[in-house]
Amino acid sequence: MNPHSTSRSGGAQDSPDPPDPADPEGPAVHEGAVHDVAVIGAGVVGCAIARELSGHDLSVALLDAHDDVGNGTSKANTAILHTGFDATPGTLESRLVRRGYALLSDYARATGIPVERTGALLVAWTREELDALPALREKAAKNGYAHCREVTAEEVYRRLPALGEGVLGGLTVPDESIICPWTTTLAFATEAQSRGARVLLGHRVTGVDGDGGEDRGDRDDGATNTGSGVTVLRTPHGEVAARWVVNAAGLASAELDRLFGYSRFRVTPRRGELLVYDKFARPLANSIVLPVPSSRGKGVLISPTIYGNVMLGPTAQDLDDPEATGTSEAGFDFLLAKGARLMPRLLEEEVTASYAGLRAAIDHGDYLIEADPARRYLVAGGIRSTGLSASMAIAEHVRELLTTAGLRAEPRTGLPAPPRMPNIGEAGVRPYQDQARIARDSAYGRVVCFCERVTEGEIRDACASPLPPAGTDGLRRRTRAMNGRCQGFYCGARVEALLDDGLAARREGQGAPSRERGHCAAPAPQPAATAPGEAPA
Numbered sequence: 001m002n003p004h005s006t007s008r009s010g011g012a013q014d015s016p017d018p019p020d021p022a023d024p025e026g027p028a029v030h031e032g033a034v035h036d037v038a039v040i041g042a043g044v045v046g047c048a049i050a051r052e053l054s055g056h057d058l059s060v061a062l063l064d065a066h067d068d069v070g071n072g073t074s075k076a077n078t079a080i081l082h083t084g085f086d087a088t089p090g091t092l093e094s095r096l097v098r099r100g101y102a103l104l105s106d107y108a109r110a111t112g113i114p115v116e117r118t119g120a121l122l123v124a125w126t127r128e129e130l131d132a133l134p135a136l137r138e139k140a141a142k143n144g145y146a147h148c149r150e151v152t153a154e155e156v157y158r159r160l161p162a163l164g165e166g167v168l169g170g171l172t173v174p175d176e177s178i179i180c181p182w183t184t185t186l187a188f189a190t191e192a193q194s195r196g197a198r199v200l201l202g203h204r205v206t207g208v209d210g211d212g213g214e215d216r217g218d219r220d221d222g223a224t225n226t227g228s229g230v231t232v233l234r235t236p237h238g239e240v241a242a243r244w245v246v247n248a249a250g251l252a253s254a255e256l257d258r259l260f261g262y263s264r265f266r267v268t269p270r271r272g273e274l275l276v277y278d279k280f281a282r283p284l285a286n287s288i289v290l291p292v293p294s295s296r297g298k299g300v301l302i303s304p305t306i307y308g309n310v311m312l313g314p315t316a317q318d319l320d321d322p323e324a325t326g327t328s329e330a331g332f333d334f335l336l337a338k339g340a341r342l343m344p345r346l347l348e349e350e351v352t353a354s355y356a357g358l359r360a361a362i363d364h365g366d367y368l369i370e371a372d373p374a375r376r377y378l379v380a381g382g383i384r385s386t387g388l389s390a391s392m393a394i395a396e397h398v399r400e401l402l403t404t405a406g407l408r409a410e411p412r413t414g415l416p417a418p419p420r421m422p423n424i425g426e427a428g429v430r431p432y433q434d435q436a437r438i439a440r441d442s443a444y445g446r447v448v449c450f451c452e453r454v455t456e457g458e459i460r461d462a463c464a465s466p467l468p469p470a471g472t473d474g475l476r477r478r479t480r481a482m483n484g485r486c487q488g489f490y491c492g493a494r495v496e497a498l499l500d501d502g503l504a505a506r507r508e509g510q511g512a513p514s515r516e517r518g519h520c521a522a523p524a525p526q527p528a529a530t531a532p533g534e535a536p537a
């Protein structure tokens with residue numbers, strides 16, 4: 001723990017009462033508590049950072065503007081756990097994606113995050129793309145990944161018979177994997193909270209007071225200090241004070257950076273639209289089909305999803321509006337045209353859903369992760385297309401940069417076991433398939449959402465979990481309810497009623513609901529019970 005801090009490690013226990021949700025302007029409920037570190041942004045990156053830091057002797061607050069974790073870009077991506085084979089060698093992104101792949105693969109086994117090692121096949125459709133394959137293999141080797149292999153067109157069609165005509169060859173990437181992005185973010189946040197971090201949802205940071213800086217009269221080099229040592233973050237629910245601040249606000253990271261006095265980068269929201277095909281399409285694409293990348297990015301791919309569907313996308317369109325997450329007719333047409341070329345048979349299947357995510361593109365060409373020791377501030381920006389894969393390595397890197405900058409962080413002993421997350425992946429055993437579990441608790445035998453086979457027991461568990469959903473969107477990400485073919489047309493009313501009941505039961509059990517999820521007297525997450533290798537992956 002930072003010796004300058006006035007709060008104790010495991011700040012959740014020391015915190016003042018949570019805000020009254022009925023009073024959105026609420027009092028300044030966080031007055032008095034000074035955290036060692038405040039992390040702004042509870043996407044996959046911020047949650048990973050909060051998890052990492054709370055494994056050390058530090059009091060941590062994790063703030064997000066939304067009423068749930070993982071509600072920004074982290075909920076809408078292509079959900080590939082990248083090896084980093086195609087990153088630009090020598091970049092921070094290359095190093096952190098590679099390390100992140102290893103860390104997240106292990107973490108997924110420990111916590112039950114669904115992962116499937118489907119592998120990927122990079123497909124060349126033109127002579128130019130075919131000629132580029134050897135260089136891509138060499139690039140992969142420079143990125144520390146030596147398992148790519150060039151294959152003939154016959155081999156490509158043997159693996160993926162549904163591909164359109166005209167394939168000239170391919171490159172295999174056997175370790176590319178698909179992962180559940182929702183469970184990943186939730187697992188990080190759940191573990192951070194179980195380690196004592198305060199999860200402050202609905203806490204949009206609107207202003208920054210105080211000069212950060214160092215405490216008066218405390219510098220080894222004898223220079224005069226003028227700083228108070230504390231930065232105060234203003235939110236609609238009061239002020240949150242911290243010795244160090246990490247900006248992991250994704251699309252808003254540049255805006256927040258300016259509140260800290262910087263003007264060093266601009267975020268361009270780059271929209272990626274995707275189509276999700278029905279589960280009948282899954283046999284068509286048992287591995288990820290990648291295009292040969294161009295300077296515009298990774299291009300349009302076809303990928304199986306962890307939930308048993310097939311995905312086509314994403315597009316890449318630069319926008320001005322960081323909230324423009326709607327899909328467009330132009331995007332739909334573009335994807336259909338691409339799909340017709342890549343895999344015509346896919347277009348015969350039904351589209352279950354379409355969605356769009358916004359990449360936080362910056363003009364830097366690499367992640368922008370920099371610490372300012374004088375301001376006690378760190379920005380993690382430009383985490384554009386690979387943040388899910390790199391998240392745990394970014395967190396490790398952030399902790400190292402902070403300690404180099406002066407944060408004292410000793411690893412804690414006696415940490416709680418990592419949470420065991422509910423399996424929502426198709427490759428693992430789901431509750432409706434688990435006879436022994438149903439025999440113990442019949443709620444797992446009562447299917448509510450028939451498209452996705454979600455049971456009453458899972459909805460009840462989600463409501464009772466340490467970080468319950470704030471609404472049906474959050475429930476979808478925790479259980480898959482209403483995510484299937486009917487999109488909630490048949491089950492929506494029943495699912496909503498169960499959600500309302502579950503959240504009401506939770507409130508009755510512990511008093512008023514709280515935006516400060518770190519305060520919930522929720523059941524502790526289940527300790528990891530399985531050994532590596534037993535996860536659904």
Ligand SMILES: Cc1cc2nc3c(=O)[nH]c(=O)nc-3n(C[C@H](O)[C@H](O)[C@H](O)COP(=O)(O)OP(=O)(O)OC[C@H]3O[C@@H](n4cnc5c(N)ncnc54)[C@H](O)[C@@H]3O)c2cc1C
Nearest residue numbers: 041043045065072073074077078080205250272357387389
């Ligand atoms: C179409 C698409 C496909 C992708 N595919 C992949 C892939 O296959 N594999 C991969 O590894 N990566 C992929 N990515 C990239 C990955 O999704 C991102 O890098 C990652 O989600 C970024 O996470 P984040 O935590 O930085 O941002 P976010 O998830 O956006 O989180 C930032 C959070 O900050 C909060 N916030 C913002 N302003 C404030 C404020 N003032 N106060 C409080 N909170 C605030 C927001 O509410 C948000 O929750 C893809 C991205 C897109 C868009």
